[in-house]
Amino acid sequence: MDSRRALYVCLYRIFTIADVAYPTSKHFPSQAFFLVFSLLGSYPYFFFLRSTPSSSSSSDPSRRFLRNASWGGPAWEKRVRSSARVRSRNGITVLVTGAAGFVGTHVSAALKRRGDGVLGLDNFNDYYEPTLKRARQALLERSGVFVVEGDINDGALLRKLFDVVAFSHVMHLAAQAGVRYAMQNPSSYVHSNIAGLVNVLEVCKSANPQPSVVWASSSSVYGLNSKVPFSERDRTDQPASLYAATKKAGEEIAHTYNHIYGLSITGLRFFTVYGPWGRPDMAYFFFTKDILKGKSISIFEGPNHGTVARDFTYIDDIVKGCLASLDTAEKSTGSGGKKKGPAQLRVFNLGNTSPVPVTKLVSILERLLKVKANRVMLKMPRNGDVQFTHANITLAQRELGYKPSTDLQTGLKKFVRWYLSYYSSGKKSSG
Numbered sequence: 001m002d003s004r005r006a007l008y009v010c011l012y013r014i015f016t017i018a019d020v021a022y023p024t025s026k027h028f029p030s031q032a033f034f035l036v037f038s039l040l041g042s043y044p045y046f047f048f049l050r051s052t053p054s055s056s057s058s059s060d061p062s063r064r065f066l067r068n069a070s071w072g073g074p075a076w077e078k079r080v081r082s083s084a085r086v087r088s089r090n091g092i093t094v095l096v097t098g099a100a101g102f103v104g105t106h107v108s109a110a111l112k113r114r115g116d117g118v119l120g121l122d123n124f125n126d127y128y129e130p131t132l133k134r135a136r137q138a139l140l141e142r143s144g145v146f147v148v149e150g151d152i153n154d155g156a157l158l159r160k161l162f163d164v165v166a167f168s169h170v171m172h173l174a175a176q177a178g179v180r181y182a183m184q185n186p187s188s189y190v191h192s193n194i195a196g197l198v199n200v201l202e203v204c205k206s207a208n209p210q211p212s213v214v215w216a217s218s219s220s221v222y223g224l225n226s227k228v229p230f231s232e233r234d235r236t237d238q239p240a241s242l243y244a245a246t247k248k249a250g251e252e253i254a255h256t257y258n259h260i261y262g263l264s265i266t267g268l269r270f271f272t273v274y275g276p277w278g279r280p281d282m283a284y285f286f287f288t289k290d291i292l293k294g295k296s297i298s299i300f301e302g303p304n305h306g307t308v309a310r311d312f313t314y315i316d317d318i319v320k321g322c323l324a325s326l327d328t329a330e331k332s333t334g335s336g337g338k339k340k341g342p343a344q345l346r347v348f349n350l351g352n353t354s355p356v357p358v359t360k361l362v363s364i365l366e367r368l369l370k371v372k373a374n375r376v377m378l379k380m381p382r383n384g385d386v387q388f389t390h391a392n393i394t395l396a397q398r399e400l401g402y403k404p405s406t407d408l409q410t411g412l413k414k415f416v417r418w419y420l421s422y423y424s425s426g427k428k429s430s431g
């Protein structure tokens, strides 16, 4: 927001406050002007407060953004309303945070396809190539989803969105992802996964009506748990990375907001999600890039050359799990920021139940790309990785009808097809 608009907003608000405070008072003009001039004296401070949130670049000093985002105004509100308009009977109205992210894009597009109202929110940070996020945004725009540019830590923006649209659901996918990057930039995890989550839940608990919240936790919360397959009842108090610790903290924070305010909350523990439009920081993605470039790839192995494996889960299966979670979410029970009764609190594993060694992942990629990888086997560094993940999905199967149906070979084929077409257009660079 520019400074002149901030001033107008201040003046408008002051008059509104004065109007509410002194609606019938004959002293209204003088009292209002007193208020105006005393607050004008503090304009620089006010301006700082107002302008900071809508300029997402300043909310996280460890991150760079492509440009300062601005929001508000009649045209902007019209776009927000139109994007969030439900177009099917019994449709829901969903605010999707992290909409220009990998899972966020797929979930937003799927909701829009079935006629739900969808509004996206994303801060377009540069954790990985922002051009890919912009390309996903363009894809969503073409299907009628407006992605608002802003940060989940911007309370004023979130409240504004709830003023404009009465969201029935929030699909909260904005997060600082990645297990190993937490050692390089720990504060970005606290900023997005803890402070950001709290901010989202604060706004949700105060909204009238309160939305139901579905959000992304992670399989990494199982940490050093060695009992396989991982069940939601297993211990999650031994995270192996700061990333995992912030996701686990998120689950506890969710409990608090459910307990105090009656918010209906569902946490989804995603297991290494992959597919078209995926995240370039993930191994399957940068292995593809490096194999094609003839660069060597490091493959981690456990103690005594032990196998490292992941329960790789294809994006379309994850999307089905997300939509089923939204559809089965009960209403929140609070209003006016107060709990009126017990509310639903759930956690589900969304995995594939079929762990695959990373070496096998590489062999599949070699076949699909028709290029031999230059493999370097490395003892797994102490960087937060765990050796093995494997989801027990009985609960999700029973409660959500979740049934993953894509094996790694099939899913990677679709990913490679997308990768080659996306990066062969000549305009994009894979870095």
Ligand SMILES: O=C(O)[C@H]1O[C@H](OP(=O)(O)OP(=O)(O)OC[C@H]2O[C@@H](n3ccc(=O)[nH]c3=O)[C@H](O)[C@@H]2O)[C@H](O)[C@@H](O)[C@@H]1O
Residues within 6 Å of the ligand: 177, 178, 179, 217, 218, 219, 220, 221, 270, 271, 272, 273, 281, 282, 283, 284, 298, 299, 300, 308, 309, 310, 358, 385, 386, 387
């Ligand atoms: O499911 C999850 O909980 C997590 O899945 C992924 O984390 P991760 O499974 O570590 O995915 P990758 O970073 O793509 O790694 C996949 C496998 O490749 C291995 N790897 C990674 C990098 C590398 O250079 N070499 C290598 O062998 C890792 O040890 C791991 O076993 C995501 O990055 C997390 O955001 C998500 O929460």
